[in-house]
Amino acid sequence: MRGLPEGNEHGHQAVLTLDRDARAEAILAALGNRSIALVGLMGAGKTVIGRRLAARLGLEFVDTDHEIEIAAAMTIPEIFQRHGEAYFRDRECRVVARVIGVAPRVVATGGGAFIHAATRAAVRSGAVSVWLKADFEVLMRRVRKRNNRPILYTSDPEGTMRRLIDIRYPVYAQADATVISRDGSQDQVVQDILAALEAGPLRAAAELGAQPWSGQPRNLEPDE
Numbered sequence: 560m561r562g563l564p565e566g567n568e569h570g571h572q573a574v575l576t577l578d579r580d581a582r583a584e585a586i587l588a589a590l591g592n593r594s595i596a597l598v599g600l601m602g603a604g605k606t607v608i609g610r611r612l613a614a615r616l617g618l619e620f621v622d623t624d625h626e627i628e629i630a631a632a633m634t635i636p637e638i639f640q641r642h643g644e645a646y647f648r649d650r651e652c653r654v655v656a657r658v659i660g661v662a663p664r665v666v667a668t669g670g671g672a673f674i675h676a677a678t679r680a681a682v683r684s685g686a687v688s689v690w691l692k693a694d695f696e697v698l699m700r701r702v703r704k705r706n707n708r709p710i711l712y713t714s715d716p717e718g719t720m721r722r723l724i725d726i727r728y729p730v731y732a733q734a735d736a737t738v739i740s741r742d743g744s745q746d747q748v749v750q751d752i753l754a755a756l757e758a759g760p761l762r763a764a765a766e767l768g769a770q771p772w773s774g775q776p777r778n779l780e781p782d783e
């Protein structure tokens with residue numbers, strides 16, 4: 560498998576790899592003019608796995624948290640502190656609709672994006688969604704590495720994460736596919752996503768003999 564293309568930690572990859580293998584070509588044909596959107600809790604791996612998945616499929620990778628930070632010229636903790644969560648959710652909804660509207664791409668969403676109805680509708684309208692699922696201990700171990708998640712700035716981050724699991728898991732479960740974000744080989748998680756797409760949401764299109772994507776990006780939403 561080819562390595563990760565050039566790109567910054569979260570953002571766009573400038574160079575797309577076009578020497579896709581037959582498996583990637585088949586997945587792209589079945590995907591058509593939809594993106595692949597990764598959803599799930601903080602620490603699920605939407606950003607790191609999303610980058611690898613995009614590299615595997617020769618697609619552009621976009622991380623909506625990063626796009627929001629660029630557009631606002633602030634970090635997410637700064638946005639929450641200065642403007643509050645409601646403001647962040649409004650921007651998030653518009654950014655998700657915009658980036659998913661240019662397809663096909665791999666889009667890593669923020670942890671709360673799929674939870675908010677309008678944003679979930681935007682994901683559903685333009686993407687095949689994949690829930691990256693991990694259990695409490697795995698998520699906590701991963702999010703402890705960085706202090707950049709304002710939702711966890713509470714007196715009891717562990718209790719907050721448990722409540723989020725209770726509230727959000729039934730909503731993430733509405734995604735088109737679910738993949739366990741296991742610790743260990745991140746490439747294995749990418750393989751699991753490909754297999755889940757082939758077995759589930761992309762199966763019908765593949766069986767109908769979907770034609771390769773025309774190469775024309777679909778743009779549903781004007782840029783902000």
Ligand SMILES: Nc1ncnc2c1ncn2[C@@H]1O[C@H](COP(=O)(O)OP(=O)(O)OP(=O)(O)O)[C@@H](O)[C@H]1O
Nearest residue numbers: 600601602603604605606607670701740741742743
């Ligand atoms: N499958 C995995 N195996 C090992 N480590 C992982 C895996 N997935 C994510 N990680 C690690 O967990 C941390 C969080 O991952 P990442 O930032 O991709 O999560 P996220 O889902 O994008 O979270 P957020 O919603 O906060 O953006 C990173 O340090 C990453 O390297």
Ligand SMILES: O=C(O)C1=C[C@@H](O)[C@@H](O)[C@H](O)C1
Nearest residue numbers: 601624669670671708709710
């Ligand atoms: O789970 C959440 O609500 C969030 C997750 C992050 O990706 C960011 O979008 C932000 O910190 C909020």
Ligand SMILES: [Mg+2]
Nearest residue numbers: 605606624667
């Ligand atoms: Mg992320």
